[in-house]
Amino acid sequence: MTPNLHLWLIPILPLIGAAINGLVGKRFSRHAVAAVALGFCGAAFAMALWIAAQFSSLALPHVEALTSWLNSGTFSVDYSFALDQLSLVMLLIVTGVGFLIHIYSVGYMWEEGGYYRFFSYLNLFMFFMLTLVLASNYLLMFVGWEGVGLASYLLIGFFFIRDSAAAAGKKAFIVNRIGDFGFLIALFLMIKHFGSLDFQKVFDAVKPYSPETAGVGFLTAIALLLLLGACGKSAQIPLYVWLPDAMEGPTPVSALIHAATMVTAGVYMVARSHAIFERAPSALMVVAIIGTLTAFFAATIGIAQTDIKKVLAYSTISQLGYMFLACGVAAFSAGIFHLMTHAFFKGLLFLAAGSVIHAVGGEQDMRKMGGLRKKIPWTFWTMTFATIAIAGIPPFAGFFSKDEILWRAYQASWIYWLVGLVTALLTSFYMFRLWFMTFFGEYRGEAEASHGHEEHAHDSRAGAPAPHSHGHGGIHESPAIMVVPLVILAVLSLVGGWVGVPGSLGGGNHFDKFLGPVFRSSTPALNTEHVQPGEAAPPEQTTEGTEPKTGRSTEILFTGISVGAGLLGLFLAWLLYLHSPQLPDRIASSMHGLYSTIAHKYWIDELYAWLFVKPLIAISGVVFWRGIDQGVIDAALNGSADGARELSDEVRHMQSGNLRSYAGWIAVGAAAVIAYMVWTGLRTQ
Amino acid sequence: MFHLILFSVFGAICVAGAVNLLLQSHPINSALSLVVVMGSLAVEFLLLGAEFVAAIQVIVYAGAVMVLFVFVIMLLNAGVEERTSGSRVAWLLGIPAVLAGMVIVCWALLTHSNAGSAAIGALRGDPAAIAQLLFHQFLLPFEVTSILVLIAIMGAVVLAARSQTVERSKREG
Amino acid sequence: MVPLSYYLVLSGILFACGVVGFLIKRNIITIFMSIELMLNGVNLSFVAFAARWQQLSGQVFVFFVMVVAAAEAAVGLAIIIALFRTRETLNIDQVNLLKL
Numbered sequence: 021m022t023p024n025l026h027l028w029l030i031p032i033l034p035l036i037g038a039a040i041n042g043l044v045g046k047r048f049s050r051h052a053v054a055a056v057a058l059g060f061c062g063a064a065f066a067m068a069l070w071i072a073a074q075f076s077s078l079a080l081p082h083v084e085a086l087t088s089w090l091n092s093g094t095f096s097v098d099y100s101f102a103l104d105q106l107s108l109v110m111l112l113i114v115t116g117v118g119f120l121i122h123i124y125s126v127g128y129m130w131e132e133g134g135y136y137r138f139f140s141y142l143n144l145f146m147f148f149m150l151t152l153v154l155a156s157n158y159l160l161m162f163v164g165w166e167g168v169g170l171a172s173y174l175l176i177g178f179f180f181i182r183d184s185a186a187a188a189g190k191k192a193f194i195v196n197r198i199g200d201f202g203f204l205i206a207l208f209l210m211i212k213h214f215g216s217l218d219f220q221k222v223f224d225a226v227k228p229y230s231p232e233t234a235g236v237g238f239l240t241a242i243a244l245l246l247l248l249g250a251c252g253k254s255a256q257i258p259l260y261v262w263l264p265d266a267m268e269g270p271t272p273v274s275a276l277i278h279a280a281t282m283v284t285a286g287v288y289m290v291a292r293s294h295a296i297f298e299r300a301p302s303a304l305m306v307v308a309i310i311g312t313l314t315a316f317f318a319a320t321i322g323i324a325q326t327d328i329k330k331v332l333a334y335s336t337i338s339q340l341g342y343m344f345l346a347c348g349v350a351a352f353s354a355g356i357f358h359l360m361t362h363a364f365f366k367g368l369l370f371l372a373a374g375s376v377i378h379a380v381g382g383e384q385d386m387r388k389m390g391g392l393r394k395k396i397p398w399t400f401w402t403m404t405f406a407t408i409a410i411a412g413i414p415p416f417a418g419f420f421s422k423d424e425i426l427w428r429a430y431q432a433s434w435i436y437w438l439v440g441l442v443t444a445l446l447t448s449f450y451m452f453r454l455w456f457m458t459f460f461g462e463y464r465g466e467a468e469a470s471h472g473h474e475e476h477a478h479d480s481r482a483g484a485p486a487p488h489s490h491g492h493g494g495i496h497e498s499p500a501i502m503v504v505p506l507v508i509l510a511v512l513s514l515v516g517g518w519v520g521v522p523g524s525l526g527g528g529n530h531f532d533k534f535l536g537p538v539f540r541s542s543t544p545a546l547n548t549e550h551v552q553p554g555e556a557a558p559p560e561q562t563t564e565g566t567e568p569k570t571g572r573s574t575e576i577l578f579t580g581i582s583v584g585a586g587l588l589g590l591f592l593a594w595l596l597y598l599h600s601p602q603l604p605d606r607i608a609s610s611m612h613g614l615y616s617t618i619a620h621k622y623w624i625d626e627l628y629a630w631l632f633v634k635p636l637i638a639i640s641g642v643v644f645w646r647g648i649d650q651g652v653i654d655a656a657l658n659g660s661a662d663g664a665r666e667l668s669d670e671v672r673h674m675q676s677g678n679l680r681s682y683a684g685w686i687a688v689g690a691a692a693v694i695a696y697m698v699w700t701g702l703r704t705q
Numbered sequence: 706m707f708h709l710i711l712f713s714v715f716g717a718i719c720v721a722g723a724v725n726l727l728l729q730s731h732p733i734n735s736a737l738s739l740v741v742v743m744g745s746l747a748v749e750f751l752l753l754g755a756e757f758v759a760a761i762q763v764i765v766y767a768g769a770v771m772v773l774f775v776f777v778i779m780l781l782n783a784g785v786e787e788r789t790s791g792s793r794v795a796w797l798l799g800i801p802a803v804l805a806g807m808v809i810v811c812w813a814l815l816t817h818s819n820a821g822s823a824a825i826g827a828l829r830g831d832p833a834a835i836a837q838l839l840f841h842q843f844l845l846p847f848e849v850t851s852i853l854v855l856i857a858i859m860g861a862v863v864l865a866a867r868s869q870t871v872e873r874s875k876r877e878g
Numbered sequence: 879m880v881p882l883s884y885y886l887v888l889s890g891i892l893f894a895c896g897v898v899g900f901l902i903k904r905n906i907i908t909i910f911m912s913i914e915l916m917l918n919g920v921n922l923s924f925v926a927f928a929a930r931w932q933q934l935s936g937q938v939f940v941f942f943v944m945v946v947a948a949a950e951a952a953v954g955l956a957i958i959i960a961l962f963r964t965r966e967t968l969n970i971d972q973v974n975l976l977k978l
Contacts, residue, residue, distance in 0.1 A: 043924065676977060678970075679976030683901055687901065688798050770914070814883040846942060850946065
């Protein structure tokens, strides 16, 4: 009765597009390359929509096993894909936002070299991400996990001729690897304890265990190791250092991979493994603490950055911290909700920033921008929508998701709520700072004065091949192919949150209810999901892990406080960057030490370099290269060759040509044989 | 008793001749010592009853082969041996090894052997009996050795003959 | 009645003298003569055993040894003559071109 949805097609379609573009795309025209890439990505999106349409008629979870993969004794892994509410949400986000970004990239990358390579990598990324999202066992998910890391490396280092880009790609991959190490150890522990990596089997095996409240058991170990993997992929403390450097890649890459999809893989993985995390309360606490700390920490760095993309990068780290905080207080659907709204507004922010950079001819320093709102109105208005959304001001999307997280955090501990609130204030502040510095005031840059272009579609085809710059001067709006995705994402940033309006504000919180079955665990005490203060608790929940402490009015009060924080941030930004622009410098110089620390990102990169990178390079150079490779391996090899040569050099002296020494040796041998024969003869007597 | 005395006397002559061969520095002296050895060996053969072999020993071995040796020594005008540096292996390893091997064998023979004794004239090897054996049982080896002698003759002639070019260069040089 | 082992000991002594002569002498011809001495020692032990086991084959074998020794002496001396012609020396320490 279960219809065959051919889930495997969804990842394979972009893979075919990647293969075509990668293998023969060099000879295609740009139109052909774009058509191939958009075609296959769009097909995947269409399939996702088609599946969504049929979703209500499916028996869940819907698993499609393709073929057996590994079979070793009692342990076996299949190539199988699964679909449930959580993966449907992720699927729609990845294919939808991915498709929009593909369209945008067609215009953005038009003048760059390696056009076919870019779209091949982009489709390859889609393949791996979809594998990750649709996998029904941890091993296939890990394949996708590693694959998106690879795609990220390829795309960050797309302009590989630049040393900084190549180094950034390496940094991303290596730091990710540290997280993957944790993920792998967790997989091994799962195999050892559960004998399988299949989601259903693992979660069924975990059910009988009660939460490990006393000390650290193996479930806590698995959970913490999975968390390590998630920290690497989702750029949390301590493995976040790669994300700001990843801004070396083209802006659509930053939008797709480092805002909307890849970095959310960690959150998805934690949400998927909720059964394990819920039974390891200390691990959950670590998740929440890391999320909170990261959110605050990254926000403090963001207020002092001057590169527009770096501000957005730290903002991404901070928002991911919110998602981790949500998971850490077992509000998994709230975390996924924020993941969805974040995909919309952060993707939009990056794309719009790309449009701004495109307009001013490649400049990324905000101090050299300003007053652009009249010249690039479409970019301005879409970016405004996104900024309001991220600041958490209703009725935009970010408000609903962030508010829900803060509310659930308060129910766990007021500290989480307070730090989250301060972070929201900082978020609003630095985002509006960006907004004011870029679009308001006087233009401080060097691109030629605008020659009165209003927005009109034109292909910016003629231009120098240098990244982001294109030769015909003047600040102008981006072509339609880039603007249309911006508009679509702006609309989603407005309405995207309306599926999750909480009960206290009169909504039905459909999102929460939709994801409810996924996160409901069989132990009633752990059911912390989809409880709305304004509704009656569903009858199958007998006891609650965390009853809402207070009622509906408190929730509205807290909502008001968080909105107030957002508005306060807006006011401060206006004050410092529009009203009295000399104020920031005076503040910075008066708090010189603190400002310098923040501007240098708390010297964390330098600390890591001193602590890990330099010693590792030193050890590699001295111990591994000279000591082991040259001293042991080469020496052994050359030494055995030299030894053989020396030995034969000694032995050859036996062939002296001297008859008498030959005779001497013969005599010795003969005497030995005779002695032996006499001895055996005597013995047998 | 008589047998033992004869054996000891001629055995002593043998050994004396052999040692003299080692001690002499001129090859001709060594050759003559070897002739003495061969002669006393012929007497030993007679003591054991091998008449035919003793005769052959004197006629062929001492009478022809040793004469050949003496001819070559005289032809090549071999002089006293020079003292050149030899082989350390031969001196240090070879001689001790040989001596040790010989001591072991002799000790084993004298103390553990139960081979018995041989009376004087123990096995009469007269020519008729030898010939009987030679032409019936050992016919094939007999014929083969004759071919061997033929080859040896041819080889000796080819090797020792002077080549034309050597002749001419020596005449002109 | 002389014990057989006496004959064998005598044979062994002759053989040992031959080997020692081979090792310490420098003149090629003298070395060749040591080889003949070795062969003679062996002949004696053959005849002794023939007498012991009352089989004439031992004596016949001595006959063959002598034939071979004669042939070998002839060819060997021819080689020595040829060698003398090219190297102008009878000292084997100077015939050492076959070295590594």
